[in-house]
Amino acid sequence: MRPRREADDACGIAQAAAVVGDWWSLLVLREIARGHVRFDQLAEELGVSRKVLAERLRALTDHGVLERRRYQERPPRHEYVLTEQGRGLLPVLVSLQDWADRWLLGDGTLTGQAPDDGAEARRVAALVGARVPAGVRLPGTDGAVHDPVSPTARATVLFAYPATGIPGLPADPKPSAVPGSAGCTLENRQFRAAWPEFEKSGVAVHGVSTQTPAEQAAFARAEELPFPLLSDDRLQLTAALRLPTFRAGQDLRVKRLILVIDAERTLRHALFPVTDIPAAVSRSLDLATACGR
Template sequence: MTRRHQTDETCGIATAAGVVGDWWTLLVLREIARGHVRFDGLAHELGLSRKVLSERLATLTEHQVLERRPYQERPTRHEYVLTERGRGLIPVLVSLQDWADRWVLGDGTLTGNADPEGGGSARVHQLVGTRVPEDPELPGTDGGLHSTVAPDARATVLFAYPATGVPGGPPRPDVPGAAGCTLENRLFRDAWPRFEAAGLAVRGVSTQTPREQADFARAEDLPFLLLSDDRLRLAAALRLPTFRSGQDLRLKRLILIVDAQRTVRHALFPVTDIPAAVEEALALAAALP
């Protein structure tokens, strides 16, 4: 048995490590945040023995990080979903990913750009052929909650961006590769009639607050929704690349083209030529059957 110092009893880091500090426990949480909430799906994604997986799920349920919900009778089967306490760990998971992308998989540079051969690029392109989870619904600039995929469109062009300026607010910190968000929104706005004519939806997503996004959308007269992922639930579900701007985690610029069945058909990342990327997204989405 590992001996603990007396100070560990009141240390938040030590206490948290006792709940989620195990390798497999963190990966179980990663997969549940991605929408794999059933036992067989978790075992398949993780390549984990049923015994070890059962132990980790039992521990997380005991600590009220997860809740078991029945989804089938005879035999009874359960889904494992994050509680409010568990959802509080999502920023921790995304921060760990961001730290590793920068300091372990990268060279330590703080940038809004991405290495086309890096881990973040690999994760984004691995999304092609996978389904976007039904949850989470995110707050939109109209005040409602919305899926990231428009329910009535032939396809959805979902573009993630770091942060726009806020009308009347202070300028954003200057991080290489982060500039261009206002331009990107304006280009999608200007191309909106062509997207609409093709039966396509456009949705932007950032980690800015709903109020910041609403102020910007109103000032720019945007005809499409902006969605706020300020709680990082979509970032965790899709393992999206991020970077730190001040104390905030920001999404790196990317574009996903998702069909009506919620399957990602194309991924554009990294995005360095914004005007060309908007036109490419329109062409790829319009070409979907």
């Protein structure tokens, strides 16, 4: 083993690598972000030996990244949840995924689009049948903090989009430099127009992006949206569902997709990539209405 250098004691990269810089530690964090918080769940999802898993959980807990909580007394059982310090690593996980999607699994192109048969499309398709983690809460444009899955609706349509314009700021007169990143205002307006049908069918609609709550609230007021927009600016939902992203300037943006989630939090349908927005809005209404029949 290489001797530790004194210069590394003041290097943030070296210090972070000492905590999460191996394969299993990163994958443990990935699975806990996805809602797999119990030891047996983690062992099954990761296919790792119980000894290795126990070592990584112990190290991450000792470093304050995870908290060990008892959920059963006899016999004693514990689950592992992210601390505030651990949640600070979610943007790191998403950035690693974004880098790999572009440079290792893709051809290096910066784009808000995705091929139908690419790694991102396969990952989104694999979400069908999974459950949305119960602990995710996102600030909404109505000033409340929301579960992205409505607790009262027959189903929830969750549509993710890169970013809307911000009222009061001049629009960029040039076409977007990132293909597929435009059209978010149109998408919100399409859902607004169809809202009476969603409401009549007992289906909730939530829009989600990585814009800040203030940016979303200004847009929602200007457009008079009848449904809340949720801010995932801390990338909780993006990390939990491993949603595909791209970089616009220095910001990570979620690529356009639509998820249909039933009342039991099970993801029933995933529409991705979305290229025909009006058709996708109509399709999501049909799929969501069929939930619970």
